[in-house]
Amino acid sequence: MKKVRMRVNxxxxxxxxxxxxKMAADRLGICGIVRNEHDGAVYIEANGPEAALTDFINLIKASPSPSGRVDQCExxxxxxxxxxxxxxxTY
Structure with missing residues (x-):
């Protein structure tokens, strides 16, 4: 089980x-949280099997939202x- 923290801008x-x-995480069997930050970023904590977590990270980097855009992902x-x-x- 791997655990990752992500900050997406x-x-x-x-x-x-x-x-x-959340839909992507549920589909891949990833557990965790996602929330908006006050500075306009999104914060994610996720845990799951390494292969599924890698797929999840790649989906986030490409933006799960068709109208979204990821400029930076820490x-x-x-x-x-x-x-x-x-x-x-979470809110």
Whole structure:
């Protein structure tokens, strides 16, 4: 089980990015959270099998929202991230 923290910048708020991130996570069996940040970024914590997590990261980098755009995606693997059993949009 791998755990990753992501901070995504670009056109990622107001375009369904969080909802479509959750749909992608559910489809791939990824657990975690996604939330908007006050500075316009989106924050994601995710855990899951390494291959599925790699697919998830690639989907996020390409923007799960057709009207979104990812300009920058900071990724860090961190085993101290809380392991979750579902994927949720938080506020």
């Amino acid at each position: 670009g056109r990622v708020q107001g375009v369904g990015f969080r909802f479509l991130t 990724i860090s693997y961190d085993d101290s991230i809380k392991e979750r059993t579902s994927f949720n949009v």
